[in-house]
Amino acid sequence: MRLAVIPARGGSKRVPRKNIREFAGKPIIAWSIEAARAAGCFDRILVSTDDPEIAAVAREHGAEAPFTRPAELADDHVGTVPVIAHAVRWQEEQGDAVTAACCIYATAPFCRAEDLREGLRLLEEGGADYVFPVAGYGFPIQRALRLDAEGRVGMFQPEHAATRSQDLEPAYHDAGQWYWGTRDAWLEGRPIFAPESRAVVLPASRVQDIDTPEDWARAELMFRALAGQ
Numbered sequence: 001m002r003l004a005v006i007p008a009r010g011g012s013k014r015v016p017r018k019n020i021r022e023f024a025g026k027p028i029i030a031w032s033i034e035a036a037r038a039a040g041c042f043d044r045i046l047v048s049t050d051d052p053e054i055a056a057v058a059r060e061h062g063a064e065a066p067f068t069r070p071a072e073l074a075d076d077h078v079g080t081v082p083v084i085a086h087a088v089r090w091q092e093e094q095g096d097a098v099t100a101a102c103c104i105y106a107t108a109p110f111c112r113a114e115d116l117r118e119g120l121r122l123l124e125e126g127g128a129d130y131v132f133p134v135a136g137y138g139f140p141i142q143r144a145l146r147l148d149a150e151g152r153v154g155m156f157q158p159e160h161a162a163t164r165s166q167d168l169e170p171a172y173h174d175a176g177q178w179y180w181g182t183r184d185a186w187l188e189g190r191p192i193f194a195p196e197s198r199a200v201v202l203p204a205s206r207v208q209d210i211d212t213p214e215d216w217a218r219a220e221l222m223f224r225a226l227a228g229q
């Protein structure tokens with residue numbers, strides 16, 4: 001079976017109650033749940049949380065929250081892989097063999113059903129541990145600048161000071177929305193950012209980290225603009 005797992009712990013600090021705060025008219029986690037449901041490729045959509053209120057909101061919007069995430073997996077320092085591995089093990093303890101699982105972040109309102117389906121297609125082609133979305137940097141990283149303690153400028157790669165932008169290799173960053181992975185990749189703790197992973201390239205207009213109140217305001221403006229189109 002294929003699982004969607006939405007990690008949503010209750011202890012967000014920079015944006016309190018971040019995972020169920022209203023975003024464009026509904027709790028932000030609802031957008032991730034709706035994308036998973038619309039994708040039509042999941043046997044179950046599970047929310048992994050330590051918070052009863054988050055669990056209730058998730059159920060209200062069509063997901064399941066059948067277990068409470070253990071405290072040791074709910075602090076600031078736990079990564080994504082062990083949280084998804086826990087959900088996969090829980091599902092297999094119920095007697096169901098898991099073939100693939102997709103982590104969808106609770107604060108990923110730009111996640112789209114068609115992107116999730118494309119990620120699954122690439123994963124099922126074989127040869128990849130994970131598939132996840134990326135976006136291109138808006139400026140060549142080879143021309144990144146550093147400032148010293150006195151504010152003086154230097155280049156990280158001065159050999160590219162005169163290289164034309166079109167001659168530089170494009171660079172990408174994690175879109176921070178979702179991660180498809182095989183059962184074994186999650187359970188064995190394989191790294192996501194590795195040569196065994198593949199990527200789906202998204203336009204920058206659909207990628208925004210939401211870690212601060214300023215990020216939140218910018219993301220809502222972007223979201224409403226896209227919806228207006």
